[in-house]
Amino acid sequence: MEKGISIPKTLPPSxxxxxxYIVFEIVSEMRLSYSDFSAAMWNSLLDFIGELGASEAxxxxxxxxxxxxxxxxxxxxxxxxxxxxxxxxALLHTIGDTxxxxxxxxxxxxxxxxxxxxxxxxxxxxxxx
Amino acid sequence: MxxxxxxxxxxxxxxxxxxxxxxxxxxxxxxxxxxxxRFDKVSKKLHSDExxxxxxxxxxxxxxxxxNRLIQRFRNDADVIMVYGGNYDINRAACENSMxxxxxxxxxxxxxxxxxxxxxxxxxxxxxAIEINFREILELSRRHRASVLGYLRRNIMLCSKxxxxxxxxxxxxxxxxxxxxxxxxxxxxxxxxxxxxxxxCASTVPENIxxxxxxxxxxxxxxxxxxxxx
Numbered sequence: 001m002e003k004g005i006s007i008p009k010t011l012p013p014s015x016x017x018x019x020x021y022i023v024f025e026i027v028s029e030m031r032l033s034y035s036d037f038s039a040a041m042w043n044s045l046l047d048f049i050g051e052l053g054a055s056e057a058x059x060x061x062x063x064x065x066x067x068x069x070x071x072x073x074x075x076x077x078x079x080x081x082x083x084x085x086x087x088x089x090a091l092l093h094t095i096g097d098t099x100x101x102x103x104x105x106x107x108x109x110x111x112x113x114x115x116x117x118x119x120x121x122x123x124x125x126x127x128x129x
Numbered sequence: 130m131x132x133x134x135x136x137x138x139x140x141x142x143x144x145x146x147x148x149x150x151x152x153x154x155x156x157x158x159x160x161x162x163x164x165x166x167r168f169d170k171v172s173k174k175l176h177s178d179e180x181x182x183x184x185x186x187x188x189x190x191x192x193x194x195x196x197n198r199l200i201q202r203f204r205n206d207a208d209v210i211m212v213y214g215g216n217y218d219i220n221r222a223a224c225e226n227s228m229x230x231x232x233x234x235x236x237x238x239x240x241x242x243x244x245x246x247x248x249x250x251x252x253x254x255x256x257x258a259i260e261i262n263f264r265e266i267l268e269l270s271r272r273h274r275a276s277v278l279g280y281l282r283r284n285i286m287l288c289s290k291x292x293x294x295x296x297x298x299x300x301x302x303x304x305x306x307x308x309x310x311x312x313x314x315x316x317x318x319x320x321x322x323x324x325x326x327x328x329x330c331a332s333t334v335p336e337n338i339x340x341x342x343x344x345x346x347x348x349x350x351x352x353x354x355x356x357x358x359x
Contacts, residue, residue: 027157047270083315083324090312093267099305103158104312 018079023118028100057081132310133335135164136298189213224252242280258294
């Protein structure tokens with residue numbers, strides 16, 4: 001047996017929960033940091049859909065895709081709770097100390113398509129086109 | 130898709146921001162039309178080349194006779210006639226008057242939804258749309274928000290039952306309160322409205338109200354008949 005901390009194996013695709021990636025843009029008076037937005041998002045989610053709903057939504061604000069300069073980012077959530085997360089984001093009006101509103105740019109099934117379609121990141125295959 | 134928000138307030142009335150600020154954020158929110166509400170005393174009409182500005186008059190009165198008098202006065206002047214709801218008698222009078230386009234926030238300041246099956250049926254027969262007001266949800270929290278969500282859910286159920294028109298509006302008093310039609314549709318969907326219908330209530334329903342009224346004001350359309358040019 002291998003030494004060290006053992007972790008469970010990755011589930012096969014048929015047993016994994018289906019996710020969706022919500023690409024958003026923040027319209028605000030000042031630039032907002034990842035931590036400010038994350039705190040505001042979780043407050044809004046817990047206020048609107050509650051602890052049980054938030055646990056079912058399996059929300060995750062992806063840190064390395066949050067662009068502080070462009071004020072854009074990606075939230076991963078469960079595929080059947082996209083409308084709940086949309087509504088909770090629509091109910092955000094103050095983030096930190098600044099007035100702000102969140103606009104959803106689109107919803108995708110993979111991170112790759114979120115990057116290609118909405119975040120302006122290209123993969124190597126696009127150079128051949 | 131063209132989204133319309135027919136209820137916004139600028140600093141000419143009760144809002145905080147100027148029309149220019151509202152238009153700049155509305156463009157970011159991909160809105161095609163913005164309904165700028167004026168109360169009956171203010172008579173300043175606005176125009177923009179960037180976005181379709183809809184002239185909406187809000188009728189606000191304490192008694193039913195006053196409501197009917199003001200509707201008669203402004204019908205030929207405004208693109209959209211809205212009635213300030215909240216009082217049950219006013220709500221019912223608005224639903225029974227075919228000159229009214231939208232009944233705003235029938236549940237405002239009440240401990241019930243402000244509508245019953247009689248109002249919903251009358252609104253359907255007279256082609257009056259019921260407003261689903263987003264600002265009421267946005268500004269409240271916890272217990273009060275839960276109550277208002279319950280009243281809106283009931284109004285949506287009644288309107289769906291009697292096939293009454295509904296419009297989704299942000300009712301913003303600041304540029305930061307503006308939301309895209311798709312976000313308003315997501316909230317309405319969670320309150321029991323079918324998602325496709327919710328998207329229509331933020332796009333084609335308000336657009337058709339504006340289009341029909343403008344044709345009537347221009348003399349191109351009458352009740353039941355349209356003027357066709359050859």
